[in-house]
Amino acid sequence: MYVIGIDVGGTFTDFVVARKGQPPRYFKTASTPNDPSEGLMTGLNEAASAHDLSLSDFLASADMIIHGSTVATNTLVERKGAKVGLITTDGFRDLLEMREGLKEDRYNLRMTPVVPLVPRYLRAEVPERVKADGKVKVALDEDALNKALDGLKDEGVEALAVCFLFSYLNSDHEDRVGEIIQDKFPGMYTSLSSQVIPQIKEFDRLSTTVINSYVGPVLGRYLESLQERLTSYSQAGDFLIMQSNGGVAPIEDSSRLAVRSILSGPAGGVSGAAAYGRLSSSANIIAFDMGGTSTDISLIENGEPHMSTEKFEAGWKISVPMIDIHTMGAGGGSIASVGLGGIMQVGPESAGAVPGPASYGKGGGLPTVTDANLALGYLDPGNFLGGNAKLDRSLAEKAVAGHVAQPLGLSMIEAAEGISTVVSTSISEGVRLMSVQRGVDPRRFTMMAFGGAAGLQAGKVARQLQVEKVIIPAAAAVLSAHGMLSTDLKYDYSRSYPAALLGIDLDAVKGIVSGMESEGRDKLLGQGVPESDIEVTVSADMRYLDQIYEVNVPLPSLAQDPAACLDQWAANFHNRYQELYSYSQSEQEIRLVTLRATVVGRLPKLDPPPLDTGNTGPPKEKSRRDIYLGGWVEAPVYEIGDLSPGSSITGPAILESDFTTVLVEARDSVTIDAYGGIELQVSLESGPDTAAATDRPDPVTLAVVEHRLESIALEMTEVMLRTAMSQILNSSRDFSTAILDADCQLVAQGEGIPVHVSALPVAGAAVRDYFGDTIAEGDLFILNDPYFGGSHLPDITIIRPVFDQGRLLFYAVNRAHHSDVGGGTHGGYNPRATEIYQEGIRIPPLKLYDRGVPREDVLQMLSANVRQPENFLGDLNAQIGSVMIAAQRIGELLESYGADRLLATVEEILAATERQVRQFISEWPDGVYYGESLVDDDGFDSKLIPIRAKVTISGDSMTIDLGESSKQVKGFINSAYANTRSLAHAAIMYIAPADLAKNEGSMRPVEILAPKGLIVNANPPAPVCMSTNHCAEEIVEAIFKALSQAVPKEVNAGFSRRLRYAITGKDPRTGRQFIWHFFLARGGGGATYGYDGWPGVGEINVAGGIRSPSIEVTEERFPFFIRRHELRPNSGGSGAWRGGLGGICDLVYEGEGPALLNTAGDGIVVPPFGLFGGEDGLPHDYKIISNGTERPLGSKETEVVVNPGDHVYCLSSGGGGYGDPAERSPEADEWDRRNGYVG
Incomplete structure (x- = not known):
């Protein structure tokens, strides 16, 4: 009897056929996107023929078919879903379109707003309301509901979604709506949020529920039609569908909860990596799946994939449990280019399957990663994709030369090597960022590389991550399909139950957990799973009282003594928090948010048997060819299928099969494992870059370092989001992170807000100028004084100097808005203030840590002057944690390149950005342009206060003169210079190309004039607390109005x-x-x-x-x-x-x-x-x-x-x-x- 795994991808449909005691067999056939079942049936026919069986006999012999599909994903991404009607609580139908105020690219103001999956005319509101305690405030108005349903039916909706506020606590209203819908419209596809995802946060629940109704009818029709076709060919075994959580489910469940299948294909690959890890005794794995368009990265720890309940797909949030997969626009088809500033870029744009890489010869002339690898000699042009395609090396070389090498002044082969290096760096930084989010060290992991393009980049990525071992499974080209054979029936349940852990009703917790477990057990027992094969794990999403982001921890035994249970539960949370963020806050109240249960029904496994050792002699070369590894070398080429377990090869070498090519670099080595997989041992010998510091950094180094610096700044952002206490930080995200060099030039920034970023160099300079040569390794500084580089008093800046061998080289900076900083009134904004002293505690540059030792006296002084000291210190700790991780990462970068080389590279990155800005300014018409914006008032006597900008464009530079603006005023709308500088910079960045690096180079062509004593550069002690909004916004407006006369289509x-x-x-x-x-x-x-x-x-x-x-x-x-x-x-x-x-x-x-x-x-x-x-x-x-x-x-x-x-x-x-x-x-x-x- 057979077990069949099927993964339908965008280009190929993969099949794995397994029988007990025999090696699995693999097949590939072309996918048929218009009707995926056609390619699937073609592949099954080919598999049947390979087994000398008719399709009917083959399917009749199949105990189980497991199918992973992109149908749900493509339906969402291509916006080809059902016409959905939405029912919401009265007054909240627009939450879907408002998307929590999210705009993915802060600086790109020329983006099309995300179009809601349900247009407003199909969103109906119904009077009803449940409160935060689960009690009904407004009863469900059934007359209004029926009227709304009739209206939606008249509009021709094909499915309905229902999401009421707090339905996770009390689902009575949603349940009743579901009953009425089925009475009025029997068979109507309906999703109730309390059934799809019964947990807190209405947008998460709403978005997920709408997606379910949007893709569900399409997926359901596809699966039902496919099952009918299979049944007509005598298929009678189980037909299961791969789920995003790494489990499988029957068709009925998969159609009803279609949103759980959005990532079914990639989840199969991660499941396959985990299964192969068990065979090879590798419990901690970085799953690296690189295909033609993108790369998927996942982490497997202790044999289990990391899970997530936060995933955006096509602009919409999916919050059901799923394997945590980080997708990057870095694949074999990723296009290489050169930015205006002269820095190489690879991706995220892809050549796709058509026209594809230049070497396909289908009209695509842009160079891709595949073209670069072909030019480097790594690929066999006559046997690409199993012989289904032939590559033209001359076209690849021409594309690389014309679009990358010539603009950068490189040889073609140097450019090709650079493309390979840059894409590997991009992937390694993605792994680092994911590792920070999960609190793990990638160096203690093994990399599992699969997908068509991974074998060529895996060694490079691993070396950059200091990962010593890479495994390329024998089934690497079809691992998603193979992984489906190692899965189990799996059901995830969640119930939000917000409560303080101290004093929690344990009986209520037991009831919720028992209910979820019983539901899962009953479902599995009904599917014929023996009780002995059912496993249940329970956990809880928890957080400290004032945080937003939760941490998932295992539940202790609820059967033990209540006091012991609560102690263990609290310890579990503190310990997990410590693992993730390097500190915990044991004095903080702990809150339970959501209880979770995963109920698994174990399915029989058909692990591949070990292969015969076979030939014990030296591996036989298939051929030899020249490959480029910093220079041309003749390398042996081996056919992977001809290598026996135990075979060992030292690089340089190429290992290849129909769909997999593995590059073994010099000093690396490979061994064939017992199952035919490849174990690549990566040499980690490296030292600082030895190139002379006086040499101009090469374009590849520029691209790599720029990637890594940006990644470090983003890591700071992630740490901050996960650990901050106040809602204004962890939910509203009112903070920014950045890296400065020793001269306090902005080098890189994280996902911050524009008003902060260009003020941070002024803050760094204030610390440098005040403390001078006394700054020591381990010091940490704090400030918020607007007259010392701050913006306004609520924005507190933490600065960590970074040293190398006694030299101060960089600063890691975090600026965050604190919810209270004392002063005359709560919240930091005092409209009655006429002096800065009335706005809160004023912190000039102070030393917060002295040579690594916290200054408790300073911390006590600060916390004694705010209204919520616990939150204040918690947010401060989050800021400190973020700059600490940045300092560590910058230290690693210094180890890789050496100080002088890194500094020279940073300066060239800034110069490249400067060139790019000068280029687009030079294309604007020279002239003098004027703009004016008005502030309503200052809260006192001044009305309609003018902010005036005179913008002079001359050649490739400009001057922004704010000197005709109002004099400083009595109220709190004055701005200090640092704030004004940042807003003027932001105005230019909004108009600039969206992909422009935001660093000091982008400001060099722009001079900003703001004379002292004006509202845009006030003298102390003028109040300034409102300045980050007003007159900030008016500064941007005045510049926009001026430039509208020069570049009307850009503002x-x-x-x-x-x-x-x-x-x-x-x-x-x-x-x-x-x-x-x-x-x-x-x-x-x-x-x-x-x-x-x-x-x-x-x-x-x-x-x-x-x-x-x-x-x-x-x-x-x-x-x-x-x-x-x-x-x-x-x-x-x-x-x-x-x-x-x-x-x-x-x-x-x-x-x-x-x-x-x-x-x-x-x-x-x-x-x-x-x-x-x-x-x-x-x-x-x-x-x-x-x-x-x-x-x-x-x-x-x-x-x-x-x-x-x-x-x-x-x-x-x-x-x-x-x-x-x-x-x-x-x-x-x-x-x-x-x-x-x-x-």
Whole structure:
């Protein structure tokens, strides 16, 4: 009897056929994207013929077929899913489109907004509401529901999705909706969020549920049709579908929960790597799957793949448990190019299968990784893809020479080697970043390389990661299909149960866990799995009280003594947190968020038998050919299938088969294992780069170092996100990370917000100038003083110097907005302040660590001056952790290159960016251009305060002169120079090409003039707390207006201005004081030529960098009831391209006694401006409604009393329009009206 694994990929469909006691057999056939079942049936016919059987006899002999498919993925990515109708809680239908304010690229303002999977006209709201305690606040209105369902049916929807707030706690309303839907429309494909993913965070649940209904009908039809075809050929065994969690499930379950199959193909590969790891006694594995278009990276620890519940696919979040797979745009078909600054780039653009690499000869003239490897001699041009394709080496060499070598002044072969090195670096940095997220050291892992392109890059990637051993399985080319034969039936369950661990109701926990376990057991028993083959693991997602991101930890035995159970549970959490982030906070309250159970039904395994040792003599060469490894060498070529277990080969050499090629470099060696796999031992001998420091760094080194520096800055971001305590940091992401050189030039930045980044060099210079030669290794500095390089007092900067052999070479920097820094009022924004002393604690450059030893006196002094010292110190620890990891990584970079070589390379990277900026400025028309923007007021007597920019373009440079702006004012909208510098830089970066590196080189061609005593460079002690928004946004606006006269198609109309409020009060549920910052109802973005503005993206100075918090998490943590959070129709300015819509938020305060509210912002008087005939967006409209009486809120008020039951009602601005509204396309205008965006 046979077991068959089938993986349908984009280019090939792979088959593995296994029988007990026999080696598996592998087959490949061309995929048929229009109907994947055609290629599948063709392959089954070929497999049957290879076994001398008819297809009917072959399938009748199959005990089990396991199928992994890209159908669900392609349906989502290609947007070919069902027409879905969505039912939500009244007031929340737009959460899907608002996407938490997310905009993937902060600096790219010319992006098409992500189109929701369910358009607004198919999103229906129904009166109902459950509160954060699970109790019903508003009963389900069934009449309204029936009316909504009838309307959706009339629109022709093919599937429905239902997502109500807090349905994970109380699913009664969703259950009733499901019943009514089936009564009215029997058989309608319906997804209830409480069944798809019953856990906290409404956007996660909503997005996942909508995806399920979007792809489910398509996947279901495909699977049902395929099963019918197989059954017609006598297939009677089990037919199972690979799931994203690494398990399998029957067709019925796979169709009902289709979202769980989105990553079924890649999950098969990781399962195969884990299974082969068990055979080869490798428990810790980096799974490296490199194909034609992309590379998938996963980590397997102690034999089990790491799992994730956070994955974005095609712009939408998927939160069901799945194998944690990091996909990178680095494959064999990735295109190599040279940026305007002269730095080599590889990917993420791909040549695809058509036209493909230049060497395919199908019309593609751009060089790819495959072309480079062919030019280097690594590939056999006559036997590519099993002989299905022949490669033309001359075309490859021509493409590499013309598009990479010549622009960089390299020989063709140097350029080809550089392409191979750069793509390997990109992949290794992806592994490093994933390792940081998971708290593991890749050096203690074995790499498992598979997929068509991995064998050529695996040694290079491993060497960069200091991984000594690489395994290329015998089934490397079909490992995804092979891995499916090593899987089990697997069901994941989750139930959110937010509660403090101390005093938790253990009986309730036991009931939830028991219910999940019973559901899984019953399902498996019903499928014929013996009780003895069922395994259950239970775990919990937990966090410290004020954090957002959870850590998954195993549950202790719930049968033990309650006190012992809680002690062990807390210890499990603290220990896991320590493993991930190198510290824990044992004094912090621990919160349970979600309980999880995984129920597995073990399936019979057909592990391949060991191969016969065969020929024990030296391996026989198939041929020899010249390959390039820093110079041409003649290397032996071996046929992998001819090598016997135990065979050993020392590099340089090439091992190849029909679909796998392995490069063995000099000093590396390979051994064939017992199953025909290749074990590559990687030589880690290396030292600092020996090239002379005076030599100009080569283009390959430039690209590699740039990648690594950017990766280090991103690692800082990841550490910060996972460990920060305050919602403003871990949810809203109001922080930035960067690396400076010893001269305090910006070298690299992480995923920060634009308002911060170019101010960080000024902060570094303040530390350098103040402490000078006394700066020592192990020191750590802190500052927030705007007159010493800070932005405003809530933004605290941590700076870690990095030394090498006693030389100060770099600084790692983290700037983060703290929720409170003392001062005259809570939250850091004091509209009544007339001096900086009234805004909070002012920290000039101070030494926080002295030669590695924390200065407890300084920490105590700081924490004693803020309202929430526990949160303050927790956030400070997160900042410190992020710069510590950066210092460690920079040290590794110094070890690789040596100090002088690295410094020279960094300077050349900055020079390359400078050249790129000068290039695009030189293409702009010379001239002097003027722009003006107005601030509403300063909170006192000054009104309509002007910010004026005179921009002079001359050749390849420009001057931004802000000298005609208002004098400094009494209120807190003044700006210090560092902040002004950052905003002027951001304005140019918004207009620049999106892929431009954001570093000091990009500012060199731009001179910024901001005379002292003006609002844009105030003298102390002027208050400046609001300056990161106002006059920050107006600085950008004035520059945009000026440049609109020179480059009209490159600038945007006005974005919504920021109008925030902070509220402090007492939570009656905990007795704790709280401070909460409003980040909901984000304003709309300005339109630009060719693009509508983004809805809910926020203000221009952050441009999507700050996220909206979860409604459910907010209500669970703070005493609020949010009645609605939705888009504000008609708020975007009309134009040929419409401004993005603002938002509406209606929040009810439910605290103990009165709360105090401060506002801080602008944009009530001056609206977001339109450009070139586009209309202005609507201004903000904020108010408090108390007992039916409305009280307008000004933009700069302090200590406004909010009583329990009062509403804070906010309507935020929409963005400005671009171009004459009469020129808007009729189709766009109709779409706006149909969806209620206008009208």
